Amino acid sequence: xxxxxxxxxxxxxxxxxxxxxxxxxxxxxxxxxxxxxxxxxxxxxxxxxxxxxxxxxxxxxxxxxxxxxxxxxxxxxxxxxxxxxxxxxxxxxxxxxxxxxxxxxxxxxxxxxxxxxxxxxxxxxxxxxxxxxxxxxxxxxxxxxxxxxxxxxxxxxxxxxxxxxxxxxxxxxxxxxxxxxxxxxxxxxxxxxxxxxxxxxxxxxxxxxxxxxxxxxxxxxxxxxxxxxxxxxxxxxxxxxxxxxxxxxxxxxxxxxxxxxxxxxxxxxxxxxxxxxxxxxxxxxxxxxxxxxxxxxxxxxxxxxxxxxxxxxxxxxxxxxxxxxxxxxxxxxxxxxxxxxxxxxxxxxxxxxxxxxxxxxxxxxxxxxxxxxxxxxxxxxxxxxxxxxxxxxxxxxxxxxxxxxx
Numbered sequence: 548x549x550x551x552x553x554x555x556x557x558x559x560x561x562x563x564x565x566x567x568x569x570x571x572x573x574x575x576x577x578x579x580x581x582x583x584x585x586x587x588x589x590x591x592x593x594x595x596x597x598x599x600x601x602x603x604x605x606x607x608x609x610x611x612x613x614x615x616x617x618x619x620x621x622x623x624x625x626x627x628x629x630x631x632x633x634x635x636x637x638x639x640x641x642x643x644x645x646x647x648x649x650x651x652x653x654x655x656x657x658x659x660x661x662x663x664x665x666x667x668x669x670x671x672x673x674x675x676x677x678x679x680x681x682x683x684x685x686x687x688x689x690x691x692x693x694x695x696x697x698x699x700x701x702x703x704x705x706x707x708x709x710x711x712x713x714x715x716x717x718x719x720x721x722x723x724x725x726x727x728x729x730x731x732x733x734x735x736x737x738x739x740x741x742x743x744x745x746x747x748x749x750x751x752x753x754x755x756x757x758x759x760x761x762x763x764x765x766x767x768x769x770x771x772x773x774x775x776x777x778x779x780x781x782x783x784x785x786x787x788x789x790x791x792x793x794x795x796x797x798x799x800x801x802x803x804x805x806x807x808x809x810x811x812x813x814x815x816x817x818x819x820x821x822x823x824x825x826x827x828x829x830x831x832x833x834x835x836x837x838x839x840x841x842x843x844x845x846x847x848x849x850x851x852x853x854x855x856x857x858x859x860x861x862x863x864x865x866x867x868x869x870x871x872x873x874x875x876x877x878x879x880x881x882x883x884x885x886x887x888x889x890x891x892x893x894x895x896x897x898x899x900x901x902x903x904x905x906x907x908x909x910x911x912x913x914x915x916x917x918x919x920x921x922x923x924x925x926x927x928x929x930x931x932x933x934x935x936x937x938x939x940x941x942x943x944x945x946x947x948x949x950x951x952x953x
Contacts, residue, residue: 577643583947584636584655589705590629595935596622597924598893599707601659601666604630605826607711607893608900609935611928622933632658632667633706641950648678648685659706661741670741673717684724692716692742693735693764694825698775699804699813701858702869703904704918704941707826711893712856712873712902713815714825716742718762733766742824745891746787747833754785758793775804783821787833787847787891794831794847796821809863815856819878821849823892828852828875830892832884850895851878860906867908874901900926914945 589604599606603626610622637655644650655673660666675688691697694714701709708715718737725732738761739752746754755762766779779802784795802815821829834846853876860869876899884890894900906920922937 577952579641579950579952581639581641581948581950582637583639583945585634585943585945586631587633587635587704587941587943588629588631589633589939589941591627591705591937591939593626593935593937595933596624596626597935597937600663600826601632601706602628602630602663604628604632604659604706605710605715606705606707606922606924606937607826608897608924608926609933611896611926612930612933630666632660634658635672637673639950645678648680650679651677653677682726686720686722686724689717689719689740690722692718692737692825693720693722693733693766693779694781694798694800694817694822696766696777696779696802696815699802699815701813701856701871702811702860702862702867703858703871703906704908704920704943705922705937705939709856709858709871709873709902710826711822711828711900712854712875714817714822714827716825718742729770731768731770733764733768735762735764735766737762737764739824742826744783744785744824745830745893746785747889747891753789754787755783757786757789758784760784760793760795773806777802783824788845791845796831796849796851798822798851806862809861811858811860811862813858815854817852817854819849819851820854821851821892822854827854828877828892828894828897830890830895832882832888832890834885834888848882849879850882850890850892852876852894853878865910865912867906867910869906869908871902871904871906873904875899894926896929898927898929900924916943916945917941918943 596610597603597606598608598610613621615621635657640652642650653675656669657672658667660668661670671689673690675686675690678685701713703709719740720735720737722735739755743750743752744754763782766777768777779800781798784793786793798820799818804813823830829852830850832848836844836846856873858871861867877897880898902924904922908916908918910916918941920939925934
């Protein structure tokens with residue numbers, strides 16, 4: 548018994564000693580850290596069944612008319628739910644300058660899970676190394692997809708953040724920001740993880756990995772005291788069949804923001820977008836082709852959308868009213884796939900959809916805020932138009948510590 552106790556004590560001593568040695572080493576090298584995060588319970592009521600994710604907390608659009616044998620619309624059923632899976636905790640680690648750059652590491656997690664089956668499970672939200680020189684910034688790791696321009700995100704509070712009109716995704720990536728005064732260039736190569744392509748074998752990152760081409764994005768930006776403008780082009784190249792050919796598609800984007808007198812107006816459009824991977828609309832059609840020698844190959848055609856949104860809101864004071872207006876149109880709605888073709892993506896049978904989303908926020912102080920929003924989304928299906936009204940109440944308690952030295 549004495550030997551067991553002695554062994555346990557010795558093990559704990561070794562662990563504690565190693566921790567003190569690590570902390571001492573970090574302190575000697577000038578490391579520091581800070582914590583931040585938020586607690587964010589949300590309750591919502593839908594007047595209709597919806598298409599979405601994470602128990603529909605990530606809301607896209609209402610489901611189409613679905614008639615049973617008695618002619619009743621089985622999707623015209625309301626839903627009430629409450630979740631707190633968007634609670635977040637983050638740590639930022641600051642280190643000494645390396646190669647002339649200020650360096651920090653950032654890790655943020657929440658409980659939304661990486662799949663619908665993982666709701667309430669811990670997942671990596673962000674995790675990257677940031678190196679900042681005078682006019683150059685290098686980011687390596689898990690961060691917002693470049694189509695999600697952080698500077699112009701809508702001021703809405705629900706998890707979808709304007710999706711499917713505003714992109715919503717995070718990728719593993721290598722990103723370079725280069726500043727030339729007020730003009731900047733951003734180049735990104737990205738790799739899929741939680742947000743993946745759809746294809747013959749379901750949702751998977753394999754389609755991108757087999758193509759041997761990461762997602763590539765190039766942005767040109769202009770920044771002044773009150774104005775932010777930008778344009779982007781984004782290339783996606785996937786290989787739906789391991790022994791087949793790559794299918795590539797380019798999406799273009801324009802975005803901007805203007806701040807004035809405690810208010811902000813933001814806007815973005817995505818043109819000819821196959822945007823399934825970014826919690827948005829679109830996809831592609833795979834058509835089998837049989838050659839004279841009985842060789843089977845496939846042709847790929849993109850299902851593209853144009854999306855537009857504008858967000859106007861108050862950024863100062865206790866009361867924070869705002870309004871999101873959004874619209875999306877299916878460019879290939881009239882296209883009829885050939886017999887035997889397969890369709891992969893989201894919203895192929897929708898001609899257009901729009902959203903009107905007013906909100907009001909109250910900043911109580913001390914990091915505590917309350918929000919109320921109404922999300923009216925309409926979708927025009929081949930079977931007819933349907934709409935859903937989502938009523939959302941949420942609270943946010945945000946916190947952050949000052950930087951501390953180890």
